[in-house]
Amino acid sequence: DQQVKQNSPSLSVQEGRISILNCDYTNSMFDYFLWYKKYPAEGPTFLISISSIKDKNEDGRFTVFLNKSAKHLSLHIVPSQPGDSAVYFCALRKGGSEKLVFGKGTKLTVNP
Amino acid sequence: NAGVTQTPKFRVLKTGQSMTLLCAQDMNHEYMYWYRQDPGMGLRLIHYSVGEGTTAKGEVPDGYNVSRLKKQNFLLGLESAAPSQTSVYFCASATQGGQPQHFGDGTRLSIL
Known part of the structure; x- marks a missing residue:
């Protein structure tokens, strides 16, 4: 039973436009939400996070939105750049847990 | 600044062989994790x-063992490798x- 779902395996956008990556979850016990980016042949790198007490967190071109009532998390990248082409994973933590639960990832391609 | 270093980077095993994967971190972190990505x-x-x-x-511990004898090292062992690994x-x-x-x-890791 998947607790964390990234329903779009892939996404293609034009350079300069907005990229929106989505993540849905089923368990309301999750209280901390992270996004990771992964290039081929490298490990995932932490991008941005948000706690359940907020609904938005911004870091440069990256903004994460949290809709707790809908159990929905999204990552906005604007403007998108070709170097943003990577696989993006959402990762969630249940309150008090030592572990993260990862989604299956969305492959973003930003076309020049 | 090495961060997290994994050894080896590639390995091919035959079914039934054993091996140990080494993870070393130089950030004085308390928590360490082993994941697999398929x-x-x-x-x-x-x-x-x-x-x-x-x-x-x-989530998927069967067929693997681990040891953390030193804070900076986390070893993952496969006692009898199977193609599913x-x-x-x-x-x-x-x-x-x-x-x-x-x-x-x-x-x-490839297991033939």
Whole structure:
């Protein structure tokens, strides 16, 4: 039973436009939400996070939105750049847990 | 600044052979994790450790053993390799449980 779902395996956008990556979850016990980016042949790198007490967190071109009532998390990248082409994973933590639960990832391609 | 280093980067084994994957971190992190990544499956937690001398099971622990004799090292062992263990293995570390994890670049393991 998947607790964390990234329903779009892939996404293609034009350079300069907005990229929106989505993540849905089923368990309301999750209280901390992270996004990771992964290039081929490298490990995932932490991008941005948000706690359940907020609904938005911004870091440069990256903004994460949290809709707790809908159990929905999204990552906005604007403007998108070709170097943003990577696989993006959402990762969630249940309150008090030592572990993260990862989604299956969305492959973003930003076309020049 | 090495961060998290995984050894080896690639390995091919025959069914039934054993091997140990080494993870070393130089950030003085308490928490360490082993994941496997399979196509379309995201990252799945195998085992983790909350400090030197401790280990705990993750989501997919069967067929693997781990040891954390030193704080900076986390070893993942396969006693009798099976083709189903063909995967990319990632090690990660964190200051606290559930916080952003720092990943190594992975070990690509093929079992014939």
